[in-house]
Amino acid sequence: xxxxxxxxxxxxxxxxxxxxxxxxxxxxxxxxxxxxxxxxxxxxxxxxxxxxxxxxxxxxxxxxxxxxxxxxxxxxxxxxxxxxxxxxxxxxxxxxxxxxxxxxxxxxxxxxxxxxxxxxxxxxxxxxxxxxxxxxxxxxxxxxxxxxxxxxxxxxxxxxxxxxxxxxxxxxxxxxxxxxxxxxxxxxxxxxxxxxxxxxxxxxxxxxxxxxxxxxxxxxxxxxxxxxxxxxxxxxxxxxxxxxxxxxxxxxxxxxxxxxxxxxxxxxxxxxxxxxxxxxxxxxxxxxxxxxxxxxxxxxxxxxxxxxxxxxxxxxxxxxxxxxxxxxxxxxxxxxxxxxxxxxxxxxxxxxxxxxxxxxxxxxxxxxxxxxxxxxxxxxxxxxxxxxxxxxxxxxxxxxxxxxxxxxxxxxxxxxxxxxxxxxxxxxxxxxxxxxxxxxxxxxxxxxxxxxxxxxxxxxxxxxxxxxxxxxxxxxxxxxxxxxxxxxxxxxxxxxxxxxxxxxxxxxxxxxxxxxxxxxxxxxxxxxxxxxxxxxxxxxxxxxxxxxxxxxxxxxxxxxxxxxxxxxxxxxxxxxxxxxxxxxxxxxxxxxxxxxxxxx
Numbered sequence: 001x002x003x004x005x006x007x008x009x010x011x012x013x014x015x016x017x018x019x020x021x022x023x024x025x026x027x028x029x030x031x032x033x034x035x036x037x038x039x040x041x042x043x044x045x046x047x048x049x050x051x052x053x054x055x056x057x058x059x060x061x062x063x064x065x066x067x068x069x070x071x072x073x074x075x076x077x078x079x080x081x082x083x084x085x086x087x088x089x090x091x092x093x094x095x096x097x098x099x100x101x102x103x104x105x106x107x108x109x110x111x112x113x114x115x116x117x118x119x120x121x122x123x124x125x126x127x128x129x130x131x132x133x134x135x136x137x138x139x140x141x142x143x144x145x146x147x148x149x150x151x152x153x154x155x156x157x158x159x160x161x162x163x164x165x166x167x168x169x170x171x172x173x174x175x176x177x178x179x180x181x182x183x184x185x186x187x188x189x190x191x192x193x194x195x196x197x198x199x200x201x202x203x204x205x206x207x208x209x210x211x212x213x214x215x216x217x218x219x220x221x222x223x224x225x226x227x228x229x230x231x232x233x234x235x236x237x238x239x240x241x242x243x244x245x246x247x248x249x250x251x252x253x254x255x256x257x258x259x260x261x262x263x264x265x266x267x268x269x270x271x272x273x274x275x276x277x278x279x280x281x282x283x284x285x286x287x288x289x290x291x292x293x294x295x296x297x298x299x300x301x302x303x304x305x306x307x308x309x310x311x312x313x314x315x316x317x318x319x320x321x322x323x324x325x326x327x328x329x330x331x332x333x334x335x336x337x338x339x340x341x342x343x344x345x346x347x348x349x350x351x352x353x354x355x356x357x358x359x360x361x362x363x364x365x366x367x368x369x370x371x372x373x374x375x376x377x378x379x380x381x382x383x384x385x386x387x388x389x390x391x392x393x394x395x396x397x398x399x400x401x402x403x404x405x406x407x408x409x410x411x412x413x414x415x416x417x418x419x420x421x422x423x424x425x426x427x428x429x430x431x432x433x434x435x436x437x438x439x440x441x442x443x444x445x446x447x448x449x450x451x452x453x454x455x456x457x458x459x460x461x462x463x464x465x466x467x468x469x470x471x472x473x474x475x476x477x478x479x480x481x482x483x484x485x486x487x488x489x490x491x492x493x494x495x496x497x498x499x500x501x502x503x504x505x506x507x508x509x510x511x512x513x514x515x516x517x518x519x520x521x522x523x524x525x526x527x528x529x530x531x532x533x534x535x536x537x538x539x540x541x542x543x544x545x546x547x548x549x550x551x552x553x554x555x556x557x558x559x560x561x562x563x564x565x566x567x568x569x570x571x572x573x574x575x576x577x578x579x580x581x582x583x584x585x586x587x588x589x590x591x592x593x594x595x596x597x598x599x600x
Contacts, residue, residue, distance in 0.1 A: 008033060008034075008035055009170060010032075010204075011033050012056075012072075013031055013071055014030075014031060015056065016030070016226075017052060017056065017067055018067050019065065019067045027052055036169075037196050037197075037200045038219070039213075039216055039218050040202075040204045042204060042221050043207055043208070043213075043220055044480075045224060045483075046450055046480045048223045048225060049225070051206060052226075054094060057170070057204070058088045058089060058093075059084070063081075063085050064085065075092055075170065076092075076170070089168075090168065091170060093164070093166055094163070095159055095172070095174060097174045097175040099152075099155040099156040099179075102163075106146060107144055107146060108134070108139060108143050108158060111158060111162055112133055112134065113126050114162065116129050116165050119166070129165040129167070130143070133161035133162070133164040136160075137157035137158070137164075139158060149328075151351045152355075152397070153180045153349075153350030153506070156176070156178070156180060157188070157350070168201075170203075170204070171203050172206075173207075174206045178478045179474065179477055181547060182546075183349065183548055184349065184546065186548065193216060208479070210238050210255075214238050214255075219231065219233060220232065234274065237249075239258070239259075239273070240269070241272070242259075248480055248482050250481035252274070253551040253552040254276055254278070257552060257555065258273045258279060258282065260571065261282075261578065264575075264579060266578075267282065276551060276554055276555050280555060283562070286578065286582060314338060314339055314340070315375060316361060316373070316469065316502070317337050317338075317376075318334055318335060318337070318372050319370055319371045319372075319373075320333055320335060321335075321357070321360065321372060323353075323367060323368045324368045329524055331357060331368075332524040333525065335526070336519065338500065338502065340468070340500055341495075341498060344518075345504075345510075345515035345517070345518045346358065346502060346503065346504045347506070347520055349546035352523065353521050353525075355473060356524075358504065360372045361387070362379075362387040362388060362471075363379055363384045364393070374391055374469070377390075388414065389418075390468060390469060391467055391469045392470045393462065393471045395458065395473055396474040396504075398455045399454065402461075405445055407443070407444055408429060408443060410461055411432055411457070412429040412464065413461065414464055415428060415464055418465070436459060437456070451478055452479050455479070459490065463494075468500060469502065471503075472491060472503050472504070475505065476505065476510060477506075484507075488513075503515065508550045508553075509550050512536065512553070512569035518530060520545055520547070522544065522545040522546075527541060528545075533566075533567030536549035536553045536569055537567050549569075552573075553568055556568040
């Protein structure tokens with residue numbers, strides 16, 4: 001164990017930086033210091049400069065990305081402009097947002113061994129580090145798997161393992177868990193907590209998720225437009241919900257819950273909770289006098305599912321589907337029916353088979369056994385091109401399906417190969433660009449756009465083909481709250497216009513707020529299928545599937561002994577129940593409020 005005495009490990013003084021040929025500075029007069037051992041969360045909207053700041057800490061900027069850098073950065077007493085990156089990486093481990101940029105090995109164990117092998121460790125020590133790192137990120141048993149066959153979340157965990165194997169003293173994480181399932185995120189952060197305690201690690205984590213860092217961060221640095229605009233304790237930021245939103249950060253649900261109770265006059269602003277435990281204690285204090293009648297109220301009514309699932313013909317019908325990757329059984333007898341016009345969320349841990357399943361809908365993958373029908377048509381013998389007119393697929397990483405030199409060309413690419421008349425194709429492209437609000441950047445190169453804009457471009461390219469079924473894989477990954485809201489607003493509009501939506505996501509808040517139906521996969525099988533209320537009430541199943549419900553649902557579970565209804569999935573539902581109990585008091589006239597959408 002390293003010396004636990006707190007020392008200054010990072011010092012940033014008057015840092016400004018502009019990328020080569022960049023029109024403006026990405027960082028502007030940034031100043032801060034970090035002592036060890038600390039956990040510092042770096043937050044702010046997309047494009048604020050967070051990733052750029054992270055890359056200055058191990059010398060990638062300005063040694064690999066040159067540009068104009070002013071100011072001073074010291075890490076473990078070393079000036080990052082004077083020491084080579086090869087020296088700095090043994091002190092500062094950087095996990096990038098896109099894991100594929102850090103994966104070099106053909107197999108999992110080769111990839112984790114890459115770093116330790118390059119600093120001259122012996123074979124026994126390398127083996128120990130491989131085993132330890134894979135255990136921490138829950139990839140034990142994957143040693144001989146090809147890295148190309150891993151899911152997006154598994155690749156992210158592998159990238160973290162590769163850095164942990166270098167045994168750094170400072171760990172800089174750029175959106176380290178954005179593609180992980182909820183339990184996977186929690187396990188990574190628990191592992192990081194243990195590493196911080198055992199090894200005296202200093203952690204800097206660029207994060208969009210306030211709930212992941214609220215309990216464990218020692219402090220939060222908010223960056224916007226390249227400058228540090230706020231620095232302080234998590235409680236002072238997240239419990240002040242208007243301030244958090246002002247910075248483009250989505251507050252934890254329990255903070256939103258407490259703030260709404262404050263706005264209703266039930267608590268002081270200083271009593272807004274930061275954690276589930278604090279929110280449960282607050283609710284118990286408020287509800288104790290009303291506990292009797294609260295227990296008497298009926299359970300929360302499940303969210304109605306719009307279309308009837310058995311309406312013939314189904315948009316998607318899967319019968320006894322199996323798919324093998326070599327000796328790995330990815331799908332094991334899947335049966336699923338999705339009606340036209342449904343909004344279905346497909347959830348499950350990384351590697352559960354979600355992406356493998358939906359790739360059968362347009363023949364990107366063919367069944368090992370079983371059958372898939374799209375709009376009543378057996379996909380056997382159909383081409384990807386013919387199915388693309390019925391099923392649009394937006395990849396998890398939009399960059400995997402962008403290859404033209406302008407936004408306009410990208411949207412029109414499929415149409416140019418469909419036989420459509422040029423004039424009609426141009427009109428359709430313009431209409432789609434306006435629908436996704438990209439008409440102002442139509443002549444720009446796609447890779448000059450931000451991640452959220454590239455995600456909308458991928459959607460636009462698919463929409464131009466006018467499919468009735470839209471499969472969207474992780475639509476909000478790596479986006480800030482505002483970007484995620486914009487993206488989901490677009491998806492909601494598509495659903496309301498009649499499209500069948502099949503969404504893969506690890507964001508349970510998004511599932512609760514937008515999906516009509518939730519299908520849970522685990523180890524290649526469907527293990528649950530119902531409304532968000534029904535699915536998020538099944539605690540044992542969720543635990544076995546490595547999923548956790550939204551934070552507000554966890555709070556409702558904590559309060560079940562007081563009579564809090566099961567199936568609560570949104571903050572407004574929870575506030576409505578508590579407010580009704582406090583308003584009516586002990587009269588016993590407490591009605592279910594879930595369908596009211598708020599407090600009457």
